[in-house]
Amino acid sequence: xxxxxxxxxxxxxxxxxxxxxxxxxxxxxxxxxxxxxxxxxxxxxxxxxxxxxxxxxxxxxxxxxxxxxxxxxxxxxxxxxxxxxxxxxxxxxxxxxxxxxxxxxxxxxxxxxxxxxxxxxxxxxxxxxxxxxxxxxxxxxxxxxxxxxxxxxxxxxxxxxxxxxxxxxxxxxxxxxxxxxxxxxxxxxxxxxxxxxxxxxxxxxxxxxxxxxxxxxxxxxxxxxxxxxxxxxxxxxxxxxxxxxxxxxxxxxxxxxxxxxxxxxxxxxxxxxxxxxxxxxx
Numbered sequence: 001x002x003x004x005x006x007x008x009x010x011x012x013x014x015x016x017x018x019x020x021x022x023x024x025x026x027x028x029x030x031x032x033x034x035x036x037x038x039x040x041x042x043x044x045x046x047x048x049x050x051x052x053x054x055x056x057x058x059x060x061x062x063x064x065x066x067x068x069x070x071x072x073x074x075x076x077x078x079x080x081x082x083x084x085x086x087x088x089x090x091x092x093x094x095x096x097x098x099x100x101x102x103x104x105x106x107x108x109x110x111x112x113x114x115x116x117x118x119x120x121x122x123x124x125x126x127x128x129x130x131x132x133x134x135x136x137x138x139x140x141x142x143x144x145x146x147x148x149x150x151x152x153x154x155x156x157x158x159x160x161x162x163x164x165x166x167x168x169x170x171x172x173x174x175x176x177x178x179x180x181x182x183x184x185x186x187x188x189x190x191x192x193x194x195x196x197x198x199x200x201x202x203x204x205x206x207x208x209x210x211x212x213x214x215x216x217x218x219x220x221x222x223x224x225x226x227x228x229x230x231x232x233x234x235x236x237x238x239x240x241x242x243x244x245x246x247x248x249x250x251x252x253x254x255x256x257x258x259x260x261x262x263x264x265x266x267x268x269x270x271x272x273x274x275x276x277x278x279x280x281x282x
Contacts, residue, residue, distance in 0.1 A: 132158040142242035152273035155266035167268040183240035194230040224252040
């Protein structure tokens with residue numbers, strides 16, 4: 001047993017000699033602790049350096065956290081101020097300009113404002129119409145086909161002076177002031193009128209009128225019971241006839257005669273009824 005044990009052990013560990021140079025292993029044994037001590041000191045330094053680096057990293061992390069926290073707080077304050085300002089602006093916008101508001105109450109208020117504005121303009125229009133204009137219904141068929149029974153007319157009375165060709169509403173002292181007449185002005189005071197009853201032509205100061213508006217339904221035009229075929233209209237008066245020449249009582253009749261300009265109530269500008277025949281007259 002002893003021999004076998006010795007045979008299995010390392011000879012160097014017991015002889016203390018180097019197999020290459022035969023020297024003793026005492027120095028080698030004494031160097032091992034020095035190397036181990038150097039390695040331990042090196043490891044301690046490396047560990048200390050790592051610890052210092054970790055501490056520096058922790059300090060940097062803490063500083064970064066504090067900076068990030070300060071920045072977050074500043075941004076939060078700034079956002080709060082901006083949000084407050086935006087809210088104030090939005091409130092002002094909703095207060096000052098109701099079109100940007102979705103509030104039903106504001107929308108309803110806006111509708112009432114439009115209704116009030118429409119009512120205001122409508123009232124102004126009514127005042128203007130009844131101050132400077134009048135409405136007059138057509139009675140009879142003397143102005144057919146231009147105007148018909150029941151048509152409602154708007155006539156202008158402000159600063160109006162009769163002109164040839166105008167459709168007017170007038171009164172005749174001979175016919176009766178209670179009955180307004182709707183006729184067409186054929187000639188003014190001082191103009192000479194010549195009527196060819198057989199050919200349905202009317203000339204004023206030698207010029208034949210282009211009367212495309214008349215209703216010609218018989219062989220001859222009805223003549224006058226007091227005027228010659230050619231005559232001059234007195235100053236301050238107008239000579240009028242209806243477009244439905246053979247169914248009109250007008251200046252050709254002694255019961256109407258010439259119309260005093262002061263008896264002219266106004267010029268017909270519009271027909272407002274019936275709606276399907278709304279039109280304007282020059």
